[in-house]
Amino acid sequence: MPEKACSTCHLIVAGNVCPKCKTSTLSDDFSGVVIIFDPKGSAIAEVMKIKEKGRYALKVR
Numbered sequence: 001m002p003e004k005a006c007s008t009c010h011l012i013v014a015g016n017v018c019p020k021c022k023t024s025t026l027s028d029d030f031s032g033v034v035i036i037f038d039p040k041g042s043a044i045a046e047v048m049k050i051k052e053k054g055r056y057a058l059k060v061r
């Protein structure tokens with residue numbers, strides 16, 4: 001199953017529903033994967049308002 005990115009929180013998901021938002025507004029047209037290990041210590045996480053570690057897409061169309 002191809003990975004998709006949630007258009008709400010940008011989390012990369014291998015399914016049809018974002019486990020975080022519980023929504024199905026996912027897009028397979030995303031770019032720039034970032035892996036957040038430490039949301040509190042990451043400038044990217046702060047800019048993207050990411051509170052949990054995981055893999056996220058920088059851009060979701």
Ligand SMILES: [Zn+2]
Pocket residue numbers: 006007008009010011018019020021022
């Ligand atoms: Zn989401």
